[in-house]
Amino acid sequence: MSLPVILTRDLTRVYQSRKGFFFQDAVRTEALRGVNLEVSSGEVYGLLGPNGAGKTTLTKILATLLLPTSGTARVLGLDVSTESRAIRSRIGLVLGGERGLYNRVSGRENLRYFADLYGVPVARRARRIDEVLELVGMTSAADRRVEEYSRGMKQRIHLARGLLHEPELLFLDEPTIGLDPKSAREIRKLIRTLASQGVTIFLTTHYMFEAEELCHRISVLTRGRIVAEDTVDGLRRLVGGDRTIEVEGYGFDEKELSLLRALPGVSRIVEEDFGPRERLTLRVRTPETTEGDIRASLPLQRDLRIRERTTTLEDIYLDLVEEEAT
Amino acid sequence: MRGTPPPPGPRILGASFRLAAQTFVADPQWLIPSIVAPVIFALAAYEMYRGSGPVLVLYAILGAGMMSMWGQTLYGSGWAIGQDRFLGTLEPVLGAPARYLWVVAGRVLWNTLIGLAGGALVFLVIAATYHAPLPLRDPLLFVGLFAFVIATLATVGLLFSALFVLTRYGGFIQNIGEFAFYVATGCMFPVVLLPFWTTPLSLLFPPTWALDALRYVGVPGYRGLSWGLLPDLVGALVLSVAYAAAAALLFERVVRHVLAQGTADEY
Numbered sequence A: 001m002s003l004p005v006i007l008t009r010d011l012t013r014v015y016q017s018r019k020g021f022f023f024q025d026a027v028r029t030e031a032l033r034g035v036n037l038e039v040s041s042g043e044v045y046g047l048l049g050p051n052g053a054g055k056t057t058l059t060k061i062l063a064t065l066l067l068p069t070s071g072t073a074r075v076l077g078l079d080v081s082t083e084s085r086a087i088r089s090r091i092g093l094v095l096g097g098e099r100g101l102y103n104r105v106s107g108r109e110n111l112r113y114f115a116d117l118y119g120v121p122v123a124r125r126a127r128r129i130d131e132v133l134e135l136v137g138m139t140s141a142a143d144r145r146v147e148e149y150s151r152g153m154k155q156r157i158h159l160a161r162g163l164l165h166e167p168e169l170l171f172l173d174e175p176t177i178g179l180d181p182k183s184a185r186e187i188r189k190l191i192r193t194l195a196s197q198g199v200t201i202f203l204t205t206h207y208m209f210e211a212e213e214l215c216h217r218i219s220v221l222t223r224g225r226i227v228a229e230d231t232v233d234g235l236r237r238l239v240g241g242d243r244t245i246e247v248e249g250y251g252f253d254e255k256e257l258s259l260l261r262a263l264p265g266v267s268r269i270v271e272e273d274f275g276p277r278e279r280l281t282l283r284v285r286t287p288e289t290t291e292g293d294i295r296a297s298l299p300l301q302r303d304l305r306i307r308e309r310t311t312t313l314e315d316i317y318l319d320l321v322e323e324e325a326t
Numbered sequence B: 001m002r003g004t005p006p007p008p009g010p011r012i013l014g015a016s017f018r019l020a021a022q023t024f025v026a027d028p029q030w031l032i033p034s035i036v037a038p039v040i041f042a043l044a045a046y047e048m049y050r051g052s053g054p055v056l057v058l059y060a061i062l063g064a065g066m067m068s069m070w071g072q073t074l075y076g077s078g079w080a081i082g083q084d085r086f087l088g089t090l091e092p093v094l095g096a097p098a099r100y101l102w103v104v105a106g107r108v109l110w111n112t113l114i115g116l117a118g119g120a121l122v123f124l125v126i127a128a129t130y131h132a133p134l135p136l137r138d139p140l141l142f143v144g145l146f147a148f149v150i151a152t153l154a155t156v157g158l159l160f161s162a163l164f165v166l167t168r169y170g171g172f173i174q175n176i177g178e179f180a181f182y183v184a185t186g187c188m189f190p191v192v193l194l195p196f197w198t199t200p201l202s203l204l205f206p207p208t209w210a211l212d213a214l215r216y217v218g219v220p221g222y223r224g225l226s227w228g229l230l231p232d233l234v235g236a237l238v239l240s241v242a243y244a245a246a247a248a249l250l251f252e253r254v255v256r257h258v259l260a261q262g263t264a265d266e267y
């Protein structure tokens, strides 16, 4: 009963690709470097990471579209390399994007084709297609050709396809990427609906707010490694009593930065440019350091703007990603 | 209901056939290579051989029809795979519990049927244009054998498709294959006119046997491989089954290879 729905052990994936035509250089990319994770039934699990972190690679391995280089992965208790067909009938996969649909036929015909490929009982097929179309809000556009669809409409059909055979586990690879905010919100709402119906969801995203809104547990993947894994509350505790202070001025030099770093409790400073202005974001671990102390450290700065704001999970996420990068 | 048992092969074949038909109908440019070209070929062949007696005329027209059908089969089976790569649908299709062999078989079958329609049209156009009933002994048997030739072509197409998934240079193989086939199966030339080494080679193609059988029925006094109708049919059948079995095996391996390489999303 409490068997994990997804379980990976030291999972790695190396891509060997070739560059050039006549003189081919072998390019080796370690997309996953020892991933261990465990997802339980009924969970909404978020895999968060920047571009190129390995999110799609991990999703495809779990969905049996890519073989691991080493390590093991079990999905619904089945091995992804040797029992792939049994896994496929029980999971749904939404890779999304502009591609991946038959453009010359309608959304409904695309769904019918995949309903057959997934073995949805013929007697139920038409009704099930209507149901998923309704669920993703595509009923009225269902009979138009896919080539006339917008990005958001294609994404909805991708989602509908993933749901046709009522999978118990759903993989969603960046389900809202490239969508306008309104469509993205509707997709998130749909994901919450599915989760409330008991579907286990494995979702990747590069937005912390999305993971925070949807997921029970979140792991952060950077450069093929999981650098943190916790519940949303657990990650919040990681924030602890941390304060975040933003300091804006017309450029800061090394001397000023080291003075700020020397202030009590200052653990990290992130620099960002805005035209002639520069913003420093300070992570401060003690309550003593005040706005006055910061001003005192920067006597030559004119038009300094200092404001304290709440530390968000996004801050924690950026910290984790940057720590790994350095 | 949670999840579904994997669908049986014929259902997948049917779904794939249906989608191929819809895609074809949605894109009228396909009519040129598959329907218009064979007719033009055949009309040209007729004009060229008109004075040489009815047997040679039929031979030439048959050749033109076959050539176009082969082109259609080969082109179609390349496209059967290329299409999925081009549209990015290879991943979602491989992600379904269906065996890919059946998906491809459905498309190949559609393409060969279109080839058949092209061939039939050639026949009708020639007959209507020149008011020249072709010297067919047994039209019913001829049509039956014609369908059989199509089936043998389809198995070759299936095997080629398996090779196409393996490589992204499907188009290259396609053209080489087309040329090799014209020569090897002796569509355009009597077998005896070919260099001696191509004859044993052409015997490896199921359609060679099926075509030979077809000519027994279609061309009065045809001698061909001189083995008679029945051995021709048996040979074609055995080879076709072998091709289909090889394609099935190859598809399993090829799909595995694609998943290992991680190239299902490339085009």
Ligand SMILES: Nc1ncnc2c1ncn2[C@@H]1O[C@H](COP(=O)(O)OP(=O)(O)O)[C@@H](O)[C@H]1O
Residues within 6 Å of the ligand: A015, A016, A017, A029, A030, A031, A049, A050, A051, A052, A053, A054, A055, A056, A057, A058, B262, B263
């Ligand atoms: N088919 C492929 N061949 C070679 N390298 C690849 C391939 N797919 C992904 N990669 C590389 O693997 C790494 C991880 O990619 P990916 O899993 O797509 O990350 P994400 O989805 O997090 O953006 C990247 O460096 C990417 O360039």
Ligand SMILES: [Mg+2]
Residues within 6 Å of the ligand: A055, A056, A057, A173, A174
């Ligand atoms: Mg990705």
